[in-house]
Amino acid sequence: MPELPEVETTLRGIRPHLEGRTLREVIVRESRLRWPVSDEVAGLAGSRVLGLSRRAKYLLIRLEPGVLLIHLGMSGTLRVVDASVPLRKHDHVDLLLDDGQVLRFNDPRRFGTVLFQAGDQPHGLLAKLGPEPLSDDFDGPWLFQRSRGRKVAVKSFIMDNATVVGVGNIYAHESLFLAGIHPSRAAGRISRERYERLAASIKTVLGRAIEAGGTTLKDFTRADGQPGYFAQSLNVYGRAGQPCLQCGARLKADRHGQRSTAYCPQCQR
Ligand SMILES: [Zn+2]
Numbered sequence: 696m697p698e699l700p701e702v703e704t705t706l707r708g709i710r711p712h713l714e715g716r717t718l719r720e721v722i723v724r725e726s727r728l729r730w731p732v733s734d735e736v737a738g739l740a741g742s743r744v745l746g747l748s749r750r751a752k753y754l755l756i757r758l759e760p761g762v763l764l765i766h767l768g769m770s771g772t773l774r775v776v777d778a779s780v781p782l783r784k785h786d787h788v789d790l791l792l793d794d795g796q797v798l799r800f801n802d803p804r805r806f807g808t809v810l811f812q813a814g815d816q817p818h819g820l821l822a823k824l825g826p827e828p829l830s831d832d833f834d835g836p837w838l839f840q841r842s843r844g845r846k847v848a849v850k851s852f853i854m855d856n857a858t859v860v861g862v863g864n865i866y867a868h869e870s871l872f873l874a875g876i877h878p879s880r881a882a883g884r885i886s887r888e889r890y891e892r893l894a895a896s897i898k899t900v901l902g903r904a905i906e907a908g909g910t911t912l913k914d915f916t917r918a919d920g921q922p923g924y925f926a927q928s929l930n931v932y933g934r935a936g937q938p939c940l941q942c943g944a945r946l947k948a949d950r951h952g953q954r955s956t957a958y959c960p961q962c963q964r
Contacts, residue, residue: 697767699828699861700901702752704908705773709798710747712775713756716792717743725787728805729768732788735811739763744792751824751860753808756790761813764820768806774799825859828897833859835891842882842890850951852882853897862897864954866904868932870896877963878956879949931957 720740726732742758756763778797788800788809812818826832853862871878873896930940935948935957944961
């Protein structure tokens with residue numbers, strides 16, 4: 696599943712190809728995505744692309760009449776290719792640009808989203824989101840203050856979009872390991888100092904993933920390429936039962952909701 700680093704990398708990959716261009720045509724071949732793609736989207740032909748940005752895992756394409764929100768869902772990808780490149784299965788939406796290139800949205804599982812919001816008000820989907828993890832609004836004191844009185848496991852707490860956006864399962868695993876915090880510890884029972892470490896770890900882990908993604912940027916314009924979801928070095932995710940890379944102890948697993956979380960019983964308290 697595309698996580699925040701993949702979405703950020705996608706943004707950096709496609710932005711230079713879109714900004715300042717005009718949409719010659721918008722082709723919707725399959726409108727049954729997570730939510731139906733409205734007829735307004737096809738009506739965006741002729742609009743100029745004013746800018747691209749990201750909020751949580753949403754890509755925001757700012758056009759003259761409003762904002763196009765794209766979410767990659769479980770399996771979505773975006774590529775910039777020449778309009779003559781043959782379609783592949785699951786190429787659902789094309790934004791054809793005035794230079795003959797096309798931004799092509801592919802999504803086999805169709806949990807992705809292409810929504811249009813007229814005007815410059817932020818979309819309702821973005822209203823209740825917590826701070827961006829790599830911004831200065833997100834830090835240890837924020838986590839500390841938000842967590843007081845909370846009995847929820849710290850792993851669930853940091854994966855909640857109202858706490859901070861973009862900390863998916865892999866990144867929660869790795870950040871907690873890096874900060875030395877047990878994933879099942881009650882969020883309200885962690886000190887301010889340890890939250891400082893956790894906030895820093897989240898920034899480090901996400902920042903590294905985005906850096907790793909930078910090396911795959913070229914794939915976004917390859918006709919045959921599968922835009923990169925990058926391999927990352929994992930300390931605990933998917934490694935329950937194997938030795939801790941730091942101390943050699945056998946990694947254990949706890950359940951949080953539907954998910955199992957691997958951790959080191961020695962390094963994480
Ligand atoms: Zn260990």
